[in-house]
Each structure stands twice: as structure tokens, then as C-alpha cells.
Amino acid sequence: MKINPPKITALVLAAGQSHRMGGTHKLLTMVKGQAIIRHTVNNILQSRVDHISVVTGFENERLESCLQDLPVSFLLNPEYTSGMASSLAKGISALDASVDAALICLGDMPSVTPRAIDRLVQTFDPDAGCAICVPTHKGVQGNPVLWARHFFPELQSLTGDQGAKQLLETHEAFAAKLDMPDEPGIIFDIDTPTDLDAFGIALK
Numbered sequence: 001m002k003i004n005p006p007k008i009t010a011l012v013l014a015a016g017q018s019h020r021m022g023g024t025h026k027l028l029t030m031v032k033g034q035a036i037i038r039h040t041v042n043n044i045l046q047s048r049v050d051h052i053s054v055v056t057g058f059e060n061e062r063l064e065s066c067l068q069d070l071p072v073s074f075l076l077n078p079e080y081t082s083g084m085a086s087s088l089a090k091g092i093s094a095l096d097a098s099v100d101a102a103l104i105c106l107g108d109m110p111s112v113t114p115r116a117i118d119r120l121v122q123t124f125d126p127d128a129g130c131a132i133c134v135p136t137h138k139g140v141q142g143n144p145v146l147w148a149r150h151f152f153p154e155l156q157s158l159t160g161d162q163g164a165k166q167l168l169e170t171h172e173a174f175a176a177k178l179d180m181p182d183e184p185g186i187i188f189d190i191d192t193p194t195d196l197d198a199f200g201i202a203l204k
Contacts, residue, residue, distance in 0.1 A: 006124055008049045008050055008121060008146070009052070009101075010047075010052045010117075011055060012053070012107050013088065013091070013104070013105065013107055014027055014056055014057075015084075015086075015087045016057070016084070016107075025062070026108055028063065029196060031200045036108065037110075038067065040105070040106075040107055040109060040110045040112070041054065041072060043112055043113060043114055044103075044117060047117035048121045049121065053073045053094065054075070055077050056077065057079075057080025075090050077090040082159075082160070086159075088104065088164065091104075093156055095152070100149055101148050103145075103147075104146075104164065105144040108189045109143055109144075109190075110190070112144060112183075112186055113183060116135055116185065117144065119135070120133040120135060120145075123176050124148070129173075130174075130175075131148040132145065133146040133176050134168065135178050135186040136186075137181065137187045142187040143186060143187075145164065
């Protein structure tokens with residue numbers, strides 16, 4: 001039985017250059033009066049995580065200005081052009097020793113609901129074999145993924161732009177996969193103008 005609630009920090013990876021958006025910074029694109037990154041962060045703020053740290057890189061000053069009134073902290077990744085792994089390593093390395101787990105979130109996934117995040121948090125229990133919590137939708141693995149502190153050193157050692165997918169496969173025995181048929185947002189990210197239009201329609 002879990003006696004104390006774990007301390008969980010959400011790391012929002014928001015350092016990318018939006019190459020497939022035709023010159024537009026997707027995270028700063030306004031939809032229904034808010035930038036994409038604010039939609040993402042506001043959803044996480046309504047969940048049961050204890051703190052949110054946003055890892056920035058490309059146009060970091062504009063991103064921080066967009067979120068400055070929200071209760072989040074910022075980490076600048078000067079090596080953001082090397083790929084997502086550098087942002088992940090930056091975020092993990094800055095976590096306080098009291099943090100039990102990190103929720104790795106992508107800044108371009110504004111449809112992830114607080115409810116989906118809370119399901120991951122509620123499932124997290126390393127002593128019961130649930131040290132990594134992964135959402136799935138119709139058989140497709142989604143995001144965000146919750147990682148226990150035990151895996152922080154390996155997360156920091158990742159390189160390139162592959163994220164932690166390979167690491168997850170290595171430690172599949174410690175992963176709890178949560179089927180979320182009512183949460184399509186866990187597999188929806190914004191990479192193209194078409195994705196952006198789809199998100200705007202979904203908010204209507």
C-alpha cells in the first residue's frame with residue numbers, strides 16, 4: 001500500500017524549432033485566444049503533479065513571456081538543435097533530490113487532459129512494479145510518460161532526437177501500460193498546419 005503520495009514534477013519539452021510548420025513557431029501559434037504551449041501547460045496545471053518545469057531553447061524569451069504569469073519554472077537548453085534528448089537530459093538533471101518521478105510531456109500535445117495525467121499519477125507505484133506509467137489509445141503508445149527516479153541516470157544519458165522510446169522498450173518489465181480509449185489526445189501532437197487546424201476544430 002502506498003502511504004505517502006509521490007512527489008512528481010512535469011517536464012515540458014518545448015525547445016524545438018517547428019521545422020514542419022513552414023516558418024511558424026507552432027508552440028506560440030494562437031488557437032482560441034491562447035498559444036498552443038499555454039493550452040498544454042494549463043492542462044498539466046489542473047492535474048495532480050506537484051510542479052511544472054518548461055525546457056526551452058528556440059525563441060526561449062518569447063516562450064517564457066507567454067507563460068510568465070503561470071506557476072512554472074524554466075530551464076534553457078542551449079543545445080536544443082542536437083535533438084529532444086538534450087532537453088530531456090537538461091530537465092532531469094535539474095530535478096530536486098526529493099522528486100520521486102518525472103512526467104515527460106511534449107509541448108506540442110495540447111489535447112492531453114488533466115484526467116489522463118491523473119490516471120498515470122494514480123497508477124504509479126514502483127513497489128508494485130509500476131515504475132513507468134505509459135498511456136495507450138487503441139493499441140498506440142502515447143504521451144506523457146511517467147518515470148520513477150530510478151531511471152533518471154539513463155534518461156540523462158540519451159542522445160539525439162529519439163526521446164526515451166528505446167529506454168522504455170529496455171525496461172518494459174517495469175512499465176504499466178494504461179489503456180485510455182476515451183483519451184485520443186495522448187496520441188495527438190501538432191507537427192503540421194493540418195494538425196493545427198484539427199486542434200482548433202476539436203476545441204469548438
